[in-house]
Amino acid sequence: MNPTHATDPQSPAAEALEAQLLGINAKTGLYPGARSWSGGRLRVLGRGPLESYCYHVMSRTCGGEVFFDNVEKEALRRIIWRMAEFSGIKIVTYCLMGNHFHLLAEVPHRQSWLQRFDGPSGEDKLFDHLSILYSRTYLGLLRDELTDLRARGMTTLADQRIETLKKRFCDLSLFVKEIKERFSRWFNKRRGRRGTLWMDRFKSVLVEGKGEALRTMAAYIDLNPVRAGLEKNPKDYRWCGYAEALSGSRRAQRGLCKALGKPVDGWRTAAAAEAYQNLLEDTGRDCKENQIHDLKAAQNEQVSNPAFSAGSDHATPAARRKLTPAEMVRHRVRYFTDGLVLGSKTFVEGIFESQRELFSPKRRQGARRIPESAEPFYALRRLRLRPLE
Template sequence: MLGMAKARLLAPWTGVEDRSAIYHVVSRVVGREFLLGRAEKEQFVKYMRLYEAFCGVRVLTYCIMSNHLHILLEVPPASERELSDAALLEKLEGLYSSQHVDLVREQLAVLSRSRTPEGREAYQNLRETYTSRMWDMGLFMKTLKQRFTSWYNKKHGRRGTLWEARYKSVLVENGLAARTMAAYIDLNPVRAGMVKDPKDYRWCGYGEAIAGNTLARNGVLRVISELESDLSNDGWSGARDITRYDWRSVAGRYRLILFDDGVESSGELSGHKRRGFTSEAVEREEKRSGQLSVAEIARCKTRYFIDGAVLGSQQFVEDVVTSLKGSYLPTNRKGSGGRLGGRMKSSNLWSLRKLAENGA
């Protein structure tokens, strides 16, 4: 029928095999306006990581542009074993206020002790209110975009939808196809002429990985390794222990893929020159096996020094976070920011990158 939205293509093994699926998701701003600035991109990444943890999916890489976004998303099979109430509440703490979580905790405690069919049904219904949103690409994207739209409209005093139509998704095969798609996504800011090197764009997976973000590095490891995902009965078993891998070797290999795929084209056939790396730049990367110098890595990490709100030891940052809760920071905020990892581990420096959702 005309006007009806097409059903999304899901992996045919979903619900049948104990196997994850990888999707390339694209969503554009309504009217393709350039509405996403630095603060908006930062906030979107923050929400994306929150819902990634809650929904039990894995962002392999991503790129937030000024009027659209790309996410390479891995969705595991739904867990066959029920999350414990404690595990569910821990997930909720990342998304909801402490008052809301406390209310759910009380309701679960009361209903779990019920011996009546009505009580048991109410208990399961309460849990399914939240667990039904897990291990699902569509619900991950829906809740993420709705949450960001609400934040954006409040910040800018606007109303209505922020996104153009429905997002698009492509099912991607593990291995070569996933690596090629990841490179395509991370090369977006280079193709758009925003940066000359994807490591210098902070709102893409590769840029975050080079800056030391563990989740981003795990995404690169997953794409390069071609191994099936780390799955447990509860979904992901957690981020891979990247200390077991030679990160510099993995990063160098992925960087060579980026430069090989991102070479500029003359446009002899299409008549349109495609931005990218010169043959000389590709040759230089090949000579050094894609290995960045200490100085280059340090420059990527200076984002935390320039854009961070607080910088110091872990204890120092934790003390500041505690003192700011209820004013600049939400009272239910967990954690103390991020450690400046990689080659700077010896400095034991931590950074709090954002004070509040309103960009203060």
């Protein structure tokens, strides 16, 4: 078991941590209603017939200048899991860095997910679900409000009140927005600061929910601390999905089983743990000596690791060679953060056709081959400048 996630809850260190996280653990009364975003970056959402869609979500602090300490990373981790449970969204994996975070989130088909609240006992089930986030006091007041409205013949208004609550489920934008708002309030109070914490709207890339694209994206996220030089192995970085899965967290294990296409509880029984470990260990860390030499030569011997711009005018033919997914995740690949959609040609083309109105009428095809990749990965956006670093 990973010791970073196995702290004795009775130890002085654990008690000190919990004392600092009281505001995070507490349930709340009514939280300010989420408002719609205005303006901002282009975002492509899955609107087709699939049961769920997966997204790589990223957000950075203002200018990247505000850095989180270990307590703050733990607070953000708890908020993410709690909001995911409340929103009906599943976390495939995640990584919390000093000044930004990555999530690989699976958002279910909203109407299908809401069927759990249908029928005569549906409202009771809804209130049980709301207790994940809201205090008993607030839920009691809400029940009294609904009872009063119905007693006065205002059933339609009561139903509208229920529908307003349900709109917060299975919505990626509201999910991320509430994570950032809740964390910002706690963080600013802790630090005695005011003002905006996050730089802008979050980025998102719609990822094909099965196969090579999803597992490669999961590995890319879990390897963030390795690319940043913080750890040699992601298992040693506490605030990522892989380390949490190794600590015994079933929710983290189930997420990575999804990424690998394994049964939901197959972390041990279906050898998902071993498969993911092999994937991470096979990520190009041990490139052949001649390949490393070629990469260094392409940058005039000014690099100390195989991170390079494959699109550079100065790159040698060897440096421009196509990379396997295992090698790609060792670099910063902008397609994974700015490609809008990532997956097979069929998947990307299907998303393009379903949201044709977002693009120029002159554009005939949606799927753009990622030229740096040896695997047939496609994105919805072609990146001409520094696609891979």
